[in-house]
Amino acid sequence: MVGLLLVTHGDLAKALLSSATLIMGETPPVESYGLYHGDDVDTLKENVKEAIIRLDSQSGGDGVLVMTDLFGGSPSNVTARSFFELGTGTKAECITGVNLPMLLEAATGTAYMSLEEIKDACLTSGTESILSLREKIQI
Numbered sequence: 001m002v003g004l005l006l007v008t009h010g011d012l013a014k015a016l017l018s019s020a021t022l023i024m025g026e027t028p029p030v031e032s033y034g035l036y037h038g039d040d041v042d043t044l045k046e047n048v049k050e051a052i053i054r055l056d057s058q059s060g061g062d063g064v065l066v067m068t069d070l071f072g073g074s075p076s077n078v079t080a081r082s083f084f085e086l087g088t089g090t091k092a093e094c095i096t097g098v099n100l101p102m103l104l105e106a107a108t109g110t111a112y113m114s115l116e117e118i119k120d121a122c123l124t125s126g127t128e129s130i131l132s133l134r135e136k137i138q139i
Helices: 012-024 042-060 074-089 100-109 115-128
Strands: 001-007 030-035 065-069 091-097
Touching: 001 012, 001 042, 001 074, 001 100, 012 030, 012 100, 030 042, 042 065, 042 074, 042 115, 065 074, 065 100, 065 115, 074 091, 091 115, 100 115
Parallel strands: 001 030, 001 065, 065 091
Antiparallel strands: none
């Protein structure tokens, strides 16, 4: 089972997780971290690194998908630094630009999809869910 980790600015990770639970009822184990004004990014990096190790171990080595909110923002930067420090011994991937359809896709696929399959499915569902409502319903 692939582990899931959300790392965002502020309460976004908690809110996405809360919304996913509202829709799904239950989600597989997911950890989340938010970066708040005044937080130390090195502390966040250590938390992310420890969570990746923990989730990879809990997944039986199936890997961890980290989802962050903004490419180039502190959450994705600390994830990149964590990957660098962990080296190739830990199986992990990161997708930036997390949205609710991506999280739902990942949460429903953790038990039967590989890390690579979940990553690809999330990239597809994330982009395909961005639509113009007016154009879609042809008003």
